[in-house]
Amino acid sequence: MTATASPQTDARDLFAELTGATPAGFWSAPGRVNLIGEHTDYNDGFVFPFAIDGRTVVALGTRGDGRIRVVSTFDPVPIEVALADLDTLFPDRRDEIVEWARYPLGVAWALQDAARAAGVDPAPLTGVDIALASDVPVGAGLSSSAAIEGATASALNDLWGLGLTRVALARAGRRAENEAVGAPTGIMDQMASMLGRPDAGIFLDCRSLDADVVDLGFADAGLEVLVVDTRVSHAHATGGYGERRAACERGAEIMGVSALRDLVPADLDRARELMDDVTFRRVRHVVTEDQRVLDAVRLLRAEGPRAIGALLDASHASMRDDFEISTAELDLAVETARAAGAVGARMTGGGFGGSSIALIDSTLVDDAAARIVAAFAEAGFCEPHVFTVHPSEGARRDG
Numbered sequence: 001m002t003a004t005a006s007p008q009t010d011a012r013d014l015f016a017e018l019t020g021a022t023p024a025g026f027w028s029a030p031g032r033v034n035l036i037g038e039h040t041d042y043n044d045g046f047v048f049p050f051a052i053d054g055r056t057v058v059a060l061g062t063r064g065d066g067r068i069r070v071v072s073t074f075d076p077v078p079i080e081v082a083l084a085d086l087d088t089l090f091p092d093r094r095d096e097i098v099e100w101a102r103y104p105l106g107v108a109w110a111l112q113d114a115a116r117a118a119g120v121d122p123a124p125l126t127g128v129d130i131a132l133a134s135d136v137p138v139g140a141g142l143s144s145s146a147a148i149e150g151a152t153a154s155a156l157n158d159l160w161g162l163g164l165t166r167v168a169l170a171r172a173g174r175r176a177e178n179e180a181v182g183a184p185t186g187i188m189d190q191m192a193s194m195l196g197r198p199d200a201g202i203f204l205d206c207r208s209l210d211a212d213v214v215d216l217g218f219a220d221a222g223l224e225v226l227v228v229d230t231r232v233s234h235a236h237a238t239g240g241y242g243e244r245r246a247a248c249e250r251g252a253e254i255m256g257v258s259a260l261r262d263l264v265p266a267d268l269d270r271a272r273e274l275m276d277d278v279t280f281r282r283v284r285h286v287v288t289e290d291q292r293v294l295d296a297v298r299l300l301r302a303e304g305p306r307a308i309g310a311l312l313d314a315s316h317a318s319m320r321d322d323f324e325i326s327t328a329e330l331d332l333a334v335e336t337a338r339a340a341g342a343v344g345a346r347m348t349g350g351g352f353g354g355s356s357i358a359l360i361d362s363t364l365v366d367d368a369a370a371r372i373v374a375a376f377a378e379a380g381f382c383e384p385h386v387f388t389v390h391p392s393e394g395a396r397r398d399g
């Protein structure tokens with residue numbers, strides 16, 4: 001994706017403004033696009049995301065007073081608390097912290113707990129100043145939040161010498177999101193942000209957390225991933241996301257399984273008899289989506305990326321008709337991309353707004369983008385942001 005400024009420069013400048021000093025180091029982590037496997041992660045199922053080339057950078061310096069101060073380009077006002085007070089703030093008093101700051105502070109809180117569980121006494125952990133800057137679009141369904149969590153978790157893990165694995169850092173990020181922010185999300189975004197590899201997707205079993213790095217081969221096949229950020233923003237701490245999750249849990253309970261992951265498409269006839277129509281359709285989306293992820297990974301490995309187009313299309317139809325999380329803007333973006341020659345297209349992320357993706361020949365990208373912008377104007381929708389993303393490396397130290 002095309003960055004307007006370097007988040008590393010922004011983070012360094014912000015850090016200098018805050019402290020008058022240069023940071024001890026920089027860490028960064030990417031946002032993600034989910035190729036296929038939506039609302040399957042919290043059902044213990046399969047997902048297939050990749051990390052994108054939009055990143056959040058943390059500039060970090062130490063301080064001797066056991067306090068943590070965070071500042072970001074999202075909000076010029078720094079937030080400061082004692083590390084020892086994080087346990088009293090989260091989760092019960094989280095409303096006292098401005099929302100963006102709950103992500104980095106929530107990660108610090110979750111890491112202190114992970115440290116305790118690993119036998120490290122968190123009391124002597126060094127205080128920190130953190131400046132955050134990002135070129136992952138916020139509210140676009142590209143996991144700007146997982147990028148903040150991944151960059152902060154990597155920085156604090158190194159600074160505090162915790163030696164936690166990437167999976168443990170992803171878990172800490174998810175805990176921040178669930179308990180410090182209050183969004184009942186799964187672990188896909190944090191795992192993609194921690195484990196991403198250039199030109200590869202992460203095929204993840206969300207029950208075992210086994211992850212396979214799968215070559216995508218988009219560039220060799222002359223394909224690009226075109227993102228349409230509809231600029232209809234979504235928030236998962238409220239509303240539809242939690243309702244969908246509750247319907248899935250209800251469906252699993254009716255079927256007598258611990259999670260929908262334990263059902264296969266052949267179980268759907270019985271499911272239809274046992275539950276109301278809405279719950280059934282939520283269940284059908286998840287069960288068929290898990291199968292589509294498995295099929296997509298198998299087809300990609302056997303035949304290359306052009307073979308997965310029909311599965312992307314079927315995934316979108318299932319989210320639109322059964323899970324009912326698409327919007328008129330997302331449907332228009334998907335249909336227009338297909339009409340412009342995309343191999344396949346679908347909405348990506350939690351839904352109710354955010355972005356769609358299209359797998360499309362690089363020669364068709366400009367025409368497709370122009371057609372999408374024109375179709376949005378004609379429909380009277382807000383002008384979308386249309387750009388390409390490339391599968392990129394996960395969280396890392398940058399200097």
Ligand code: GLA
Nearest residue numbers: 038039185186187188349350
């Ligand atoms: C959001 C959540 C993820 C996942 C997706 C839907 O991105 O953060 O955990 O549930 O929605 O697939």
